Amino acid sequence: MKFSFLDYAVFLGYIMFIVFLGLFVSREKKGHKKDSKDYFLASKALPWWAVGASLIAANISAEQVIGMSGSGYAIGLAIASYEWMAALTLIIVAKFFLPILIKKEIYTMPQFLEIRFDRRVRMSLAIFWLLVYVFVNLTSVLYLGALALRTIMGVSLWWGIIGLAAFSAIYSIYGGLKAVAWTDVVQVAVLIGGGFITTILALNAISHGSGFIAGFLDLVKQVPDRFDMILSRSNPNYDKLPGIGVLIGGMWIANLFYWGCNQYITQRALASKSLKEAQRGLAFAGYLKLLTPLIVVIPGIAAYALHADITKPDSAYPWLLNTFVPSGLKGVAFAALIAAIVSSLSSMVNSTATIFSIDIYKQILNKKATETQLVRTGRIASGVALIVAVLIAPQLQSLSQAFQYIQEYTGFVSPGILAIFMAGLFWKKATTNSALFAAVLTIPLSAGFKYLMPNLAFLDRMGLIFLILLGLIIIVSLIETRENHPKAIQVSRQLFKTDNVFNVLSIGIIGILAALYAIFW
Numbered sequence: 001m002k003f004s005f006l007d008y009a010v011f012l013g014y015i016m017f018i019v020f021l022g023l024f025v026s027r028e029k030k031g032h033k034k035d036s037k038d039y040f041l042a043s044k045a046l047p048w049w050a051v052g053a054s055l056i057a058a059n060i061s062a063e064q065v066i067g068m069s070g071s072g073y074a075i076g077l078a079i080a081s082y083e084w085m086a087a088l089t090l091i092i093v094a095k096f097f098l099p100i101l102i103k104k105e106i107y108t109m110p111q112f113l114e115i116r117f118d119r120r121v122r123m124s125l126a127i128f129w130l131l132v133y134v135f136v137n138l139t140s141v142l143y144l145g146a147l148a149l150r151t152i153m154g155v156s157l158w159w160g161i162i163g164l165a166a167f168s169a170i171y172s173i174y175g176g177l178k179a180v181a182w183t184d185v186v187q188v189a190v191l192i193g194g195g196f197i198t199t200i201l202a203l204n205a206i207s208h209g210s211g212f213i214a215g216f217l218d219l220v221k222q223v224p225d226r227f228d229m230i231l232s233r234s235n236p237n238y239d240k241l242p243g244i245g246v247l248i249g250g251m252w253i254a255n256l257f258y259w260g261c262n263q264y265i266t267q268r269a270l271a272s273k274s275l276k277e278a279q280r281g282l283a284f285a286g287y288l289k290l291l292t293p294l295i296v297v298i299p300g301i302a303a304y305a306l307h308a309d310i311t312k313p314d315s316a317y318p319w320l321l322n323t324f325v326p327s328g329l330k331g332v333a334f335a336a337l338i339a340a341i342v343s344s345l346s347s348m349v350n351s352t353a354t355i356f357s358i359d360i361y362k363q364i365l366n367k368k369a370t371e372t373q374l375v376r377t378g379r380i381a382s383g384v385a386l387i388v389a390v391l392i393a394p395q396l397q398s399l400s401q402a403f404q405y406i407q408e409y410t411g412f413v414s415p416g417i418l419a420i421f422m423a424g425l426f427w428k429k430a431t432t433n434s435a436l437f438a439a440v441l442t443i444p445l446s447a448g449f450k451y452l453m454p455n456l457a458f459l460d461r462m463g464l465i466f467l468i469l470l471g472l473i474i475i476v477s478l479i480e481t482r483e484n485h486p487k488a489i490q491v492s493r494q495l496f497k498t499d500n501v502f503n504v505l506s507i508g509i510i511g512i513l514a515a516l517y518a519i520f521w
Contacts, residue, residue, distance in 0.1 A: 057344070075240065092139060098279060117431075123363070126355050280501060
């Protein structure tokens with residue numbers, strides 16, 4: 001891609017502004033020293049719009065912009081189920097999960113497991129999360145981001161990985177969640193605006209200059225097979241999105257785990273001013289998720305219709321930038337891509353540091369750790385996590401669709417974690433030993449099903465393993481005792497009551513989803 005002086009100015013100016021903003025908002029008042037609440041929970045001061053924007057900025061990263069565009073190229077609109085079902089999942093999490101989690105005043109999701117079960121469950125799940133964040137999430141985001149840099153700017157893969165890690169580290173390691181969340185507000189605006197530029201130009205090319213609406217209509221006519229939301233068994237990608245099972249099966253496991261039990265997502269809600277602000281923030285994020293396929297899936301389908309000259313599906317989005325975005329707008333579009341990558345990197349790094357500092361360091365290595373030591377440990381853990389991810393990221397070059405890799409291997413742990421949380425949150429008889437059994441068996445069961453039943457779609461596998469582990473929790477618990485667990489969560493209908501603003505927003509999301517699936521069924 002040939003960048004003009006204006007493109008470079010926009011791109012470099014954006015980087016400098018984000019770094020400046022991150023460091024600026026991280027400042028503390030004179031005489032106040034940053035403590036763990038400041039560093040890990042942004043002083044619990046985020047309003048609803050910051051919560052929602054930060055959630056989406058953390059969520060939409062290279063695996064969405066690059067990876068999901070690649071899946072859009074290879075599979076079509078069906079991959080948008082991850083985004084559209086996420087909108088409904090956000091409403092469920094806001095109404096039923098958040099009231100309990102916020103009431104317990106936790107910092108981390110493993111911390112909740114000790115409150116509900118015991119320390120052993122907390123430690124085992126903390127280790128799971130750290131492994132997934134470093135070896136799956138961070139590495140894949142760095143690899144996909146560097147792949148985009150190589151395709152668009154000719155930067156070598158290694159230097160691209162190092163550059164992205166350094167950009168994220170400059171402000172996020174020092175400022176913690178406060179720096180990450182407030183820069184996310186800017187990043188999500190750039191991300192959506194820049195993403196729409198690429199989509200509009202690609203659709204305009206399909207309509208031969210007649211506009212993006214005409215381009216979309218032409219796209220549907222040219223490649224109708226790419227607009228089936230529910231894939232038939234004859235579709236070669238059925239193993240990735242197994243038909244109606246997407247709506248009633250494993251997709252729910254992936255989404256409920258990600259939005260309800262995932263540290264770098266729930267951490268934003270835990271950092272909100274109040275439960276009401278958190279719930280409205282998740283509803284706001286739900287509406288943004290409804291828009292997401294327009295900027296991460298439609299471009300991939302457009303690249304397919306335009307017969308993109310690429311060898312891997314994941315090269316579809318960079319090819320569009322190279323081919324259709326004119327000089328003067330390239331800097332904006334590329335800044336949007338970098339915004340997606342760096343915001344997610346920073347979020348994952350901060351949550352990795354939070355879990356290590358609160359759940360490992362304070363619980364095992366230094367039980368008397370001071371606030372200053374916790375913040376310092378968080379910064380060190382952030383740096384180490386980035387270094388490890390930088391070293392591993394280049395090994396992902398053999399993948400053709402990185403988004404599917406992320407979903408499948410996160411799915412090795414998500415069924416067990418979700419089963420433990422669902423039982424812990426909503427079933428008073430769930431025992432500690434039953435949760436431990438589920439935690440220990442989730443990876444072996446997933447691996448066993450993958451290799452013994454290779455033709456079973458991984459989403460179906462996730463749903464099946466979730467049911468097996470939830471059944472195991474019920475059986476073990478009832479064998480141990482018929483009494484309520486002494487640490488059982490006490491819930492009431494009043495706890496789940498939501499305000500009218502949230503209720504109206506929720507109804508709107510449900511109505512839009514019903515219309516979308518009716519149109520593209």
